[in-house]
Amino acid sequence: MAEKILILDFGSQVTQLIARRIREAQVYCEIHPFNHIPEIDESVKGIILSGSPCSVRDEDSPRVDLSLFGSLPILGICYGAQLLAHQGGGSVQASGHREYGRAHMTSVKESPLLKGLSATGQVWMSHGDTIMELPSEYELIGSTETVRVAAFAHISKPIFGIQFHPEVTHSTEGSILIKNFIVGICGCAQTWTSDSFVDRTVSELQAKLGNDKVVLGLSGGVDSSVAAVLLHRAIGKNLYCIFVDNGLLRKDEFEQVLASYETLGLNVKGVNSKQRFYDALKGLTDPEDKRKAIGKTFIEVFDEEAHLIEGVSWLGQGTIYPDKIESVSLKGPSATIKSHHNVGGLPDFMKLKVVEPLDALFKDEVRLVGKTLGVPKDILGRHPFPGPGLGIRILGDITPAKVDILQKVDAIFINGLKEDGLYDQVWQAGAILLPIQSVGVMGDERTYEQVVALRAVSSVDGMTADWCHLPYEFLGRISNEIINKVKGVNRVVYDISSKPPATIEWE
Known part of the structure; x- marks a missing residue:
């Protein structure tokens, strides 16, 4: 013990x-x-x-x-x-x-x-x-x-x-x-390491799951990817992975993530459900309503795909320890901040048992375990990305046109961070499409177009965060590139709020 x-x-x-x-x-x-x-x-x-x-x-x-x-x-x-x-x-x-x-x-x-x-x-x-x-x-x-x-x-x-x-x-x-x-x-022996965690968890998973089949929803992020590789090491071909395109991913992310998973030997099925999510989000502006609509639609799509796999009895999830703490905090003195942590978040009709191999780990520990498992650096080094995706980075209602604008803005920002060697110095970065328009001048014409905010923070595990002091030259160049290349945007601002009192995401 x-x-x-x-x-x-x-x-x-x-x-x-x-x-x-x-x-x-x-x-x-x-x-x-x-x-x-x-x-x-x-x-x-x-x-x-x-x-x-x-x-x-x-x-x-x-x-x-x-x-x-x-x-x-x-x-x-x-x-x-x-x-x-x-x-x-x-x-x-x-x-x-x-x-x-x-x-x-x-x-x-x-x-x-x-x-x-x-x-x-x-x-x-x-x-x-x-x-x-x-x-x-x-x-x-x-x-x-x-x-x-x-x-x-x-x-x-x-x-x-x-x-x-x-x-x-x-x-x-x-x-x-x-x-x-x-x-x-207390006399503790200091034996809690990534190597010992992998050995112990694989053994426990094999004993727990036996020859049962497990279905897991991949997001392309660190947590679900490491959970998948850990489960794959324990049960091999009995793990079935589903990657749903909810229309709220980053630009070209669906194709890029599927390609990266091929190198890991995982059995992954990609499902394009963009329009279904857009229909569910139509007219919704409240952040909590959007989260619930995205979560409900994902469960419906995932359930349909899971039923196509014969004999599945377990759902694998990439839940990590901070998610678990927040989700049980209603029993204690703290308040739960967000509703999109998918901890035991299964509807009764799915009738699947839940296995969460990472629910004892913090984010940086997940990365160490992933390194031990041989997960590629480009997956382990990815910035965290919210479960509802761009759905909570577009303030107000969601439309395919707004998603297209934000995807282009986000791609310019993220690719710029990588090109300038800044990406690994930032814990999380992204762009937010604001529900306001501002006056601008392009050429000899007056414009009245969208405003986007750029956000980049430094942190250890997201519990607290400070805004990143990115070089002015970099921010200036990225702002010019966004305004020149993304039709519909004429103003770029940079968020210099820390957590607390602000949060990392705007919604």
Whole structure:
């Protein structure tokens, strides 16, 4: 049984970053809502309590019974630390002012949690409450300039609390602290690697699927491609792949993707259903309505094609861990942001069991697994592309004419990034067709045509993102090329919003 760390989510916006740091140390971990704790068996080596927007002083704030964890090591982060102090009988009070930003922590007592940290290392604070007094069974181990109780430890048990966030990059030695906890204190062996994942998953898939047939919908993206190759390694010819052209793909993408899959030996059928999707989208302008129409039509097309394959009993999906977390978050304190994550999203009439071989992985881990499996670099290096495709990059209603305009604009932008060696420096890029027109002048004529926005962001896994500082010369050249070559566009703008507060996509 693989060892793991459990992270209990109390609603922090950066809980996934805790998991990322643990995975980077080659230790497996899982995130669960604080009120849906899984069985604590011998595979669990430690517990981490996340931050939260809530205050432990509120009667209805999220709580957890610490006795459930027996003698397991526990690390409370921010709200998690305040919860340890509050439930232990300490004092947590509102700060005189919100403590947010960089601080420097000084170790005041030797502790295995702080081993190897600098004397005054930089940490990141983000809290409105402060621990004023520790319970009698805890001792202070670290303070900052303004926060006396920045880190503490139980006198006799492996229980620790820290008021800062080690998971964010602004805590410059946060990864060392997390490794101290999961390796030094919890005793995890750091065996979570792409090679071990492939070996274990292939074996598990073979045992689970036997000689059953699996059908999988390919999108051309990293997740579904790696899922397909992983399933193919496990069950070979019993995997049937379907690639649906929904009319909302990038320019020439349908043909290019089908050609790339031929090199992988996958059994892939391409289905052209453009008009069916356009008909379903006719007149729809609300982003959620468009997502639902695209999802419903895809399921209908996919179901029809799946029924042409005799004896299929499983549906393969490229669901990854962030999708899964967002989809189960309704059970916990966080809100689900989008509806197009296809997690268990099957209608009853399909009657297929679901197999999701990547649902424990983050995006960068998927790429590492793909590299281990020999998936070509041009597939693994592709930017993420939204499930609804250009349907949510065309603001307002969808028409074939608008799709044609955006495909041409997007192709100029993406090809330009590749030609200038910028593509691999960008995590995700694309163009958005805005539902407005602007005045322009072309030659001696006045024009009143479409506006497009270009978007390029840097990120690790999409949870947070910053806009890319692309060279002005590049942006100027691309703008000129779009306006000169794409009929119907006379203005190009560049999106310089970061996530948060904005999102990567506009809809």
